[in-house]
Amino acid sequence: MNKKIIVTGGLGYIGSHTTIELIQNNFQVVVFDDLSNSSQKTIARIETITGEKIIFEKVDLKNEIRTGQEFSKHKDALAVIHFAAHKAVNESVKNPLNYYQNNLFAILNTLKWQYELGIKNFIFSSSAAVYGSPESLPISENNKIQRPLSPYGNTKKISEEIIEDFTKINSDFSAISLRYFNPIGAHDSGKIGELPKGIPNNLMPYITQTASGVREKLKVFGNDYPTKDGTPVRDYIHVVDLAKAHIKALTRLIENKQEKPLEIYNLGTGNGFSVLEVIKSFERISGLKLNYEIVTRREGDVPELFATTDLAFKKLGWKAELGLDEMVKSAWKWEQNYRNHNI
Numbered sequence: 001m002n003k004k005i006i007v008t009g010g011l012g013y014i015g016s017h018t019t020i021e022l023i024q025n026n027f028q029v030v031v032f033d034d035l036s037n038s039s040q041k042t043i044a045r046i047e048t049i050t051g052e053k054i055i056f057e058k059v060d061l062k063n064e065i066r067t068g069q070e071f072s073k074h075k076d077a078l079a080v081i082h083f084a085a086h087k088a089v090n091e092s093v094k095n096p097l098n099y100y101q102n103n104l105f106a107i108l109n110t111l112k113w114q115y116e117l118g119i120k121n122f123i124f125s126s127s128a129a130v131y132g133s134p135e136s137l138p139i140s141e142n143n144k145i146q147r148p149l150s151p152y153g154n155t156k157k158i159s160e161e162i163i164e165d166f167t168k169i170n171s172d173f174s175a176i177s178l179r180y181f182n183p184i185g186a187h188d189s190g191k192i193g194e195l196p197k198g199i200p201n202n203l204m205p206y207i208t209q210t211a212s213g214v215r216e217k218l219k220v221f222g223n224d225y226p227t228k229d230g231t232p233v234r235d236y237i238h239v240v241d242l243a244k245a246h247i248k249a250l251t252r253l254i255e256n257k258q259e260k261p262l263e264i265y266n267l268g269t270g271n272g273f274s275v276l277e278v279i280k281s282f283e284r285i286s287g288l289k290l291n292y293e294i295v296t297r298r299e300g301d302v303p304e305l306f307a308t309t310d311l312a313f314k315k316l317g318w319k320a321e322l323g324l325d326e327m328v329k330s331a332w333k334w335e336q337n338y339r340n341h342n343i
């Protein structure tokens with residue numbers, strides 16, 4: 001049976017972990033990636049872990065004609081999993097047009113060509129950012145969608161609206177949008193993980209880079225929030241758990257089990273951890289004392305976000321299995337491997 005899947009952004013953080021899971025579930029993967037925030041070395045890392053070859057096409061999905069050419073080469077694919085997007089929140093605030101242009105042209109061209117060429121299944125990499133500053137917790141898929149706090153988040157909200165409109169008029173097209181909470185961690189081989197270009201914006205890579213001496217000190221943005229210890233609470237989820245959810249969603253689409261043209265699922269663990277709890281977990285696991293200081297709040301941060309993931313369990317048969325310590329341990333293993341062995 002043909003099991004070809006196109007993974008856009010397949011060399012990025014979540015894309016690469018999902019590519020591994022796909023291969024391990026006997027899918028054949030074609031990666032479309034423009035290498036704007038990823039490394040070609042990731043191909044060899046994926047191949048070492050899985051022992052399988054992937055097909056790689058360097059393509060800028062903003063370019064409609066080029067995108068069409070690449071999709072034409074792989075029109076026998078069963079589905080597209082669309083990760084390709086810029087994702088730095090701060091950068092998106094500074095350069096909104098770049099974010100809207102990149103993320104929205106990419107999804108528009110992807111949807112247009114895949115549909116035209118007969119690839120009728122689509123999985124979208126969305127974000128809890130679409131809930132804005134949530135009115136109630138835990139956040140379910142029925143929570144109100146609000147204007148996200150950044151242009152990055154808004155590209156996710158607009159993309160979901162595009163998919164919704166598109167599925168409405170094309171009854172033969174099926175989509176699942178997966179709203180990620182805070183993905184962290186790395187593959188347990190230690191051969192692949194998050195690799196932010198430049199100074200990381202996110203907590204976990206900032207912690208591991210501080211511990212490995214690449215950054216001097218972690219700034220904890222505020223300890224005066226109305227949370228358990230004053231620092232913001234997030235629903236951190238292991239990237240490998242997240243990757244596995246994509247296989248479940250894909251299987252549901254391929255087996256035609258979806259109940260609506262567009263289904264939406266939260267992907268989190270349902271547990272909230274504060275910044276200080278993440279630091280404590282890191283110190284316990286690494287045996288190191290982390291250099292950090294409390295500074296003022298970062299603009300746009302909400303006090304508390306965590307999901308209810310009942311729907312994903314009920315419909316996809318998926319739930320997160322790995323806890324915070326496993327996330328932290330794998331992220332630290334990857335950081336050390338990467339720094340010490342230049343893999």
Ligand code: UDP
Nearest residue numbers: 201202203204206219220221232234275301
């Ligand atoms: N955070 C921090 N210092 C950093 C980066 C992040 O204190 O250098 C905090 C941030 O304020 C938030 C949490 O860590 O409360 C998670 O931030 P991240 O950027 O990883 O994800 P977000 O929830 O903003 O998408």
